[in-house]
Amino acid sequence: EAGVAQSPRYKIIEKRQSVAFWCNPISGHATLYWYQQILGQGPKLLIQFQNNGVVDDSQLPKDRFSAERLKGVDSTLKIQPAKLEDSAVYLCASSQDGSEQFFGPGTRLTVL
Amino acid sequence: AQSVTQPDIHITVSEGASLELRCNYSYGATPYLFWYVQSPGQGLQLLLKYFSGDTLVQGIKGFEAEFKRSQSSFNLRKPSVHWSDAAEYFCAGASNAGGTSYGKLTFGQGTILTVHP
DSSP states (O other), X not given: XXXXXXXXXXXXXXXXXXXXXXXXXXXXXXXXXXXXXOTTSOOEEEEEEEXXXXXXXXXXXXXXXXXXXXXXXXXXXXXXXXXXGGOEEEEEEEESSSSOOEEOOOEEEEEO | OOEEEOOOSEXXXXXXSOEEEOOEEEOSSOOEEEEEEEOTTXXXXXXXXXXXXOSEEEOGGGOEEEEEGGGTEEEEEESSOOGGGOXXXXXXXXXXXXXXXXXXXXXXXXXXXXXXX
């Protein structure tokens, strides 16, 4: 069984630029999560999708972050414009029935 | 507010020694509890989880954890550490959402484990 795929693995941008991350969950998994992991901290949930609907986006900075999950499969997380404090690893996870989350390798973003 | 705390930022042990990583939680009701491991450049891998029942939970790679309601703790243990166990370990909690489903995961700050030969 293929795991959660994420791309790119690394991204370096300058502040005020925009960036997008892509996630392909495990086939058949209805729930998809995006987490932000700042260096030295545990992951923090940004947004949770159930199929293509948003379940929880209470911690998503909506003035600059957006996410979508078209057709209930792949998902894209976008930051526009990026700030220095957005430097972090962005983790995508998926779950079939809500009982276990499987994580991808993450995208490491550096904002200069 | 719901929270998970890992008091130790960094722990160093010798290979073959025993290990205990501490985790404390603060939830209104008994949460679901998890331990994850993260190796450099890798995603999070689930070691074990506690939903209910037996308070001593066995996981993968020889790890176990014990749920202690009186101490609001869920400490991770391993009797003999191997060099390959060097990684960062995260404790996480989630509210019960019915059956085996749960709400969003709240992670602790993580504990970095260094293993000396």
